[in-house]
Amino acid sequence: MVISMRMIIKRTYSDDDMNLLFKMIRKKAGRYEKIKHLLHIKKCSDPNLAERYLILTCIMNNGQIDEEVIIEDRKVFNALTGKRMEIIELVNEKGPISVKELAKFAGRDYKNVYDDIMALEKFLIIRAVKVGKERVALGKVRECTLKF
Template sequence: MSRMMSIRVIRRLSLEEVQGRLREMEERHGCSFEEFQERFNREGGVELLEDYVEWSYMVHALRAYREGEEFDCVIEEERELDRDLLSALTPRRIELLYAIPGLPVRSINDLAERLGRDVKNVYNDLRCLERLGFVLLRRRGRSIVPELLIEELTFVFE
């Protein structure tokens, strides 16, 4: 009997990711959030509930940001731990996930130097973690600064 493995991730969404998800919701449902909200109020239903909750949460986070609050949108998701994801979570990349919040850095070069690693390898590892949604690489002047998006990463064995 083989055991299923997954990871549960609690992470912050970047502003750009929320904007992209909102566009996807509009395309999927063929309407604005306000129109979808009216439909949900009229029809209800479990099949609309998940999209309504997610869409509503992101819309409210974006509105608060536009009104001057700090952007904050945290989600919990579970992902199947397939070969691709497992191979992406190398010991060096996991080390980066621990190092980023513990070592305030000014750039990828600074992070690589503090960890005693090659800059190109650190950059490639960070790009992989960015594709997973675990880090965000922000440009600050001429530097690129890694920002940790995950708050919790849990391996789940079923």
């Protein structure tokens, strides 16, 4: 059976999200010039380098990041429970936000919130990055459309 359902999620990144990405990339890969130099000599031997370069180039030029996620799988609805929708709302309202802080705001157990974040990330509904030892959710879901 051909799947005709399509869920489209539109996410935007606030200044706080951009600052977090900037700091995270600087910490992991170093200064912009260093990344550019490494890209030039290493070419594509590190798959993350080019992505970090594009993100930093955009941020350093005061640009904006727009994201669209396309999901064509009915199983996505299994991932969207009430508690997980609350997590999406909390990330929208308070993000960027760590799993620890999310658990505190939601009044839930850390492990359960962490598992929910991972489940949502597997379906690309949430965007989370590792900052130090913490996992931080960022970006704001602005629109979620269902098309048939």
